[in-house]
Every structure is written in structure tokens, then in C-alpha cells.
Amino acid sequence: MRLFIFFLLLLFCFSLEAQSLSWAKSFGRGDSPLTNNAIKKALARDASGNVYTTGSFTSGAGGIDFDPGVGVFNLTSGGGTDVFISKLDANGNFVWALRIGGTGTQVGEHIALDVAGNIYIAGTFDSTPDFNPGVGVFNITSSGSLDYFIVKLDLAGNFLWAKSIGGSYGTSDNIINSLTVDAVGNIYFTGAINGGGQSFDFDPNIGTFLLTLPITAAYNIYTAKWDANGNFVWAKQLTASIGLNCVGNDIQLDALGNIFIVGNFSEMLDFDPGVGVFSMGVAGSLRAFLWVLNNGGNFIAAREFGGSGPTDRVLAKSFNFDVFNNMYLTGIFTGTADFDPNAGIFNLTSPSGSTLSLYVVKLSPIGILLWAKAVHVIPGLIDGVYDGVSSVSDCGVLVTGIFVGTADFDPSIGVFNLPPGIFTPYILQLDPNGNFIYAIKPNVTFKSPLDIDAFGNMYGIGTFSNTQDFDLNPNAVFNLTAPVEGNATFVTKLLPFPWAPSVISPLSACLNSTDTISASTVLGSSLSWYSEVTGGTFLGTGNSLITPVLTDTTTFYVQDSTCQAGPRDSITVNTISCIPLPIxxxxxxxxxxxxxxxxxxxxxxxxxxxxxxxxxxxxxxxxxxxxxxxxxxxxxxxxxxxxxxxxxxxxxxxxxxxxxxxxxxxxxxxxxxxxxxxxxxEKNTSLDYLEVYPNPTTGEFFISWNDKLTNEIVIQLTDNLGKEIYTTFITQENRIQLKMNNELPKGIYFLNIQTNQTTVVKKIIKN
CATH class of the missing domain: 2.60.40.10 (Immunoglobulins)
Structure with missing residues (x-):
């Protein structure tokens, strides 16, 4: 199979080609913060831009250095695998690093912050580790083969409390797949409990609140809420009788504090955890769900995505909201699946019954399907998948991860293949309508969803080996080298740009005159012009600007009008002495x-x-x-x-x-x-012997080619400045008659003729 590992982000509008590196740091000999196929959000930021990360490490007696700079700050594991928590400042400089652990295996998987800067870390443990990273001791003993912990630290990394959830005997496990914190520090988490007939106590204190699996069930979905002090508030369970592939994968809060959860299930299941009934599902068909509760844990709604047969499989791994409360959901699927969660039908089909494809779905604030897109690979074999989502604006969608084999990253009729390989990293950018913008192959794989700040800067964490270049700009290099004896953890910050406006007018103008400067964007969207990089005078909108009288070299600033919070790109106009040329x-x-x-x-x-x-x-x-x-x-x-x-x-x-x-x-x-x-x-065309006639024309003309089409082509007519006049779609033809509107002025126009493999551009003159 072909393997996708991917993260989805909504981001400030920028071009990946223009993207540059702010900084990249490495430390330790880190293990992946992933222990299964779920998303692990192992990076968080505070209001000052400090970056917090978690993961796991194993060291010898001498420890491992967690200072990525010239200093040394060693942490030493306690004999097994321990948790690390690292804090870097906004420039990537070392602030502190902490260790949680003991003689067994402890893994840090999730990290989150509340508005006060308190730090919450969740992960797995066995044996009896010490959860106080300071001089004190706070031991918790695992009650099962694999228990989960949640630790709370203050802003400075001082221990506040630690709690755990465990099963009733040694072979039962509970899983936290996702965790989020609200403004006052309440903690919400979701995942699965495992072990038929076993009970799990979700009250971490002296009380008891048991969730129990049916004796026949493998897994059941749960969600729970604790307060800021780690006290139990409530826990809810979706009781499955068989429970194969039943798991909650991601949890988020909307602007009203309602709780949204996505995950998977494979049987008829009642999604109302109260006295009501709201059943969804098809027996034996792996499907995705969206589950909505209010802040008290009471049922609001549920929706499902999927097919009807055993080979029609949909996994929902992650989602988030944009600033308009639209939801973006991502995951993987095989076969044919309906991605309209309501009464309508919108099917996507993978290339073959067993081939894994990536999907991205956008829903309105009331759950109406806006679009669904798929990225496919050449049929092959799947190993394992994880994915994630982060959002900061409605300007675009970013998907990042790895794939195996050959994949076409353009979800429309176009083709954009990255070089094939095994576990090949990729970054894919789509516009707000799901249209392809760009795909690029970085040299490292991000092991946790990229996090995006209010200015569109992107932060990522992962592990790497050998020497790798962390700058995505093909014209720049920034290498980091891992220790010879293993992997290192990296943390990186990437700088955004607006939609990389391409200047399409000269950058020199006559002294004491005005001039027109022009720019365009990848999306063709309107631009806003300013006199300063921040603040300054607003000069207007549009793809061109008539400058004031230029008395000296002057710099103007331009950005996409839909991304006002993003940085501005500069256009400098040099003034020169001009003698009027009578040409x-x-x-x-x-x-x-x-x-x-x-x-x-x-x-x-x-x-x-x-x-x-x-x-x-x-x-x-x-x-x-x-x-x-x-x-x-x-x-x-x-x-x-x-x-x-x-x-x-x-x-x-x-x-x-x-x-x-x-x-x-x-x-x-x-x-x-x-x-x-x-x-x-463009590429050499497969449209052999393509002709446009008569040319010049008074309005009507024909396009013909040698062979009848087997695939759809798109014909777009543009003027000499690239402005679209109209677009039409043709199938099963080898000749078509088209007509220019009588109102179109005489002049030069261009026909862009696109197949799924190539584009041909032909000039046509209207007399």
C-alpha cells in the first residue's frame, strides 16, 4: 500500500516556495512522541512566543544535553525511557528542560497551556515513576499494563499535581488520544478503553466513577472532563458490543465551549450518552464520526462519514475550526465513501479497494458540507497513518506528513507528483476552496501537528538522524546534525509570507513622477497596499497601485486582502533621472x-x-x-x-x-x-496536431486535435493580462466550436487548454 502521514492546518496566506526559516534547533537523543496511530500534539506556545515540547528519551549515565545552544544542560533517564519537557524562548534559545520518569517506560505525548501559562502534559507510564520534575517526589503506581497520566506544572515548570487513569487489572489499557484545555484550565480528553468486561475509574481522587466495557467488546469510545485542580467532573462512554476500531481521535472546543470529538467506529452505535437514543453506523463498515456535546457532557448532535461495505473504510483523525467557525476535518479512506454528513451524497473513491487516500473536508458552522477533496496514490500497501490539524485563519489549508510510493497532490484534474520514495515527507497547500496551490518535499518529517501563531509563523517538532537541511527555500541551506549514536529531537520555526506577490511591472521609475506598480498572487485575489511594513498609510486595494509623486527611492508594502494579520511583502521602486524618450x-x-x-x-x-x-x-x-x-x-x-x-x-x-x-x-x-x-x-502536450482556426477571427473559431479525447479537458480563454474571460469543459470530442462575446474588444487573447497531464497555450487574435 501507499502510506500517508499527514497534518492539516489552516494558515495565513503565504507561498511555500517563498517560505524561509526563522530558526531550527536540535537537542537530545529523542524518540518519536508517537506510540500509536493517533495524533500527538507535542508542541505548544505561550503568549510571549515561548515554545514548549514534550517527548521521550533514553540516556546513559552521562545524560543527554537538552540545550540546543553552546551551553550544556544534561538530563539523565532513570533506567528506562523517561519523559522530557523543554522550554525554548521565541528565538529558539534554551530556557529550561525537565524530566519525569523512573525505571519503567514513560512517554510524553501531549502538551497544552492555559491562559495563565500553566502547562499540562499527558502520556503513558508503567511501574512507579516520580511525576515531580523538581526536588520533591510524587510517585504513582500503574494499575494496568499501560496507564495514562496528566501532570500540571506552573509557568516556571514547578510541579502542581499529577493524576492517572488505569484499568481494573494488568492487561487492560486506556488510551488518551487527544487533550485540550479551556480558558480557566478545565481539561477535556478523549480516546478509548480496552479490555472486554473491564472497568476504568475516571475519578483520579478518592471517589470512584467507573466506565465498564461489555464482556464482548475490544474497545469503547470515551470522553472526560476534569477541573483545573485535577478533580473529576464527568465522563461519558459510547458502549459498543464488539468495539473493533472504536476510538476517539481528536477533541476541540468551539467558541461557545461546546465539545467536538472525531474518531472511528465499525458497528451500529448510540451516540447519545444520556437517556436518549441517536444511532449511527453500519455493521462491519469502518466509518468516521463527529460527536458534539455541551460543556456539561450532554448530547447535542452526531454525524457520520463512510461507505457501506467492508472495503469502504474512513478514518477521521483530526480537525479544527477557522476564525469563522468552519470546521476542517482530515483523515484517510479506502474504497468509496460519502463525505456529506447530512441527507445529500458526495462520494470520493480511492484508486482501488485497498489503496489509502487522503481526504480533507470543510463543513460550515452548522455542519453543511462545503467541499471534500482527495489526494490519491498509485495502488499499493499501507503500514500506519497519523495526522493532525491546526488553524489560525481562513486563508488556506496546509497538510503535511509522509507518503510511500507515488502520489498526485493536486486534488483536481491537474497533476502534481512529488518524487516517489519510502516514507517521503511532503507539505501540501490548498486554498480556502480546496484548490491546489503547492506541494513541496522537505527533508524532515514533523512528528506532531505544526502550530501556527497569530502572524502565520509555523512551529514544528520531530526527530531526525544524520545531517539534514531545515530550510525549505531551495536557494538556502541550514544544516543540523544528529548524534552519531541515534536520532535527535528538532524544533523549528518557519516564517510566512503573503501569497508571494509576483511583481509584474518595472522596479524603476522617473524622478518626480508617478508610476503604476503591479503585483499578482497565486490565487488572483485582491491585494492591499500600504506605506509601511506595519501600520502606515493605507494606499488602496487591487493588483496595481498608482504611486504618489516619487521624489526618492520608495518602498511600498502589499499583502493579500483576506489576510490582514499576516506580514506584508515589500516592493521597492528606485528613482532614476529620465529624459523623455519620444517613442x-x-x-x-x-x-x-x-x-x-x-x-x-x-x-x-x-x-x-x-x-x-x-x-x-x-x-x-x-x-x-x-x-x-x-x-x-x-x-x-x-x-x-x-x-x-x-x-x-x-x-x-x-x-x-x-x-x-x-x-x-x-x-x-x-x-x-x-x-x-x-x-x-508547460510539459510537452499529448494533444498532438492541435489547431485553432480561423486565426485571426471575428468571433467564432474552432479547436481541433488528432484523436478523440478519453479524458476531460479544460479550455480557458484569457485576455492579454491573464484575466479569465470564460472556462468550458470538453469530453469525448476532437473538435469544438467556440465564440468570443461581441463586446470583447479587438486584440490578442490566449487559450489555455488543459488535460490531466499538460497545458497548451495558444494565441488567438480577434479582428
């Missing part, structure tokens, strides 16, 4: 023609014109000259020029965008730049 340029265009780029321009007047220079760029910022054309000197006639860029240095098996601009120089050496044009260079 009138009627048009300048560039387009793909037979694996070359044709540039054409027309002048109506030329005075003292020496020559033209054609320049090319891959980023719309740094241009190189590729050819010249002699000017007419002096002319009052309309003159046509052209230059063919043969692209001998470019690989046509790759897709890219090239930018072209025209520079005109007079006999005195004075020069002027004209507008930049973008040309999309």
Missing part, C-alpha cells in the same frame, strides 16, 4: 510558439531610437538580456518588430513561467523599460 509603443506581447517564445511589439513613432533589448526572467525581478533589435532611428510610421527566443537552455519536460520585458535605448544611451509579459511553459 510610442502601441503593443508588446510574448507567447509560446513551437517550443519557443515569440515576442512582438509595434511602435507608432520613433525619434533618435537606436535599438531594443529583449530581457528574460524566471522570477519577474532579475532579468537577463537575450537579444537585441535595431531601431528605426526616426520614424512616424507604424513599425512591427519580433524576436524569437529558442529556449535552448530550458527543459520542456518541466513546467515554469518565464517573464519578458522590452528595453529601448536611444543614441545618447538613455533607456526606458516597458511592461512585463508572462509566458507559461
Amino acid at each position: 510610442t509603443l502601441l503593443s508588446f506581447n510574448a507567447y509560446l510558439h513551437n517550443e519557443a517564445v515569440q515576442t512582438e511589439w509595434v511602435t507608432t513613432t520613433e525619434i533618435n531610437n537606436d535599438y531594443f533589448t529583449i530581457e528574460r526572467s524566471t522570477d519577474a525581478i532579475h532579468f537577463d538580456p537575450i537579444g537585441t533589435k535595431k531601431g528605426a532611428g526616426n520614424s512616424n510610421a507604424m513599425l512591427n518588430y519580433e524576436f524569437l527566443d529558442q529556449l535552448s537552455t530550458f527543459n520542456f519536460s518541466l513546467s515554469t513561467v518565464l517573464y519578458y520585458r522590452l528595453k529601448q535605448t536611444d543614441f545618447n544611451g538613455n533607456y526606458e523599460y516597458f511592461d512585463v509579459k508572462a509566458v507559461y511553459i
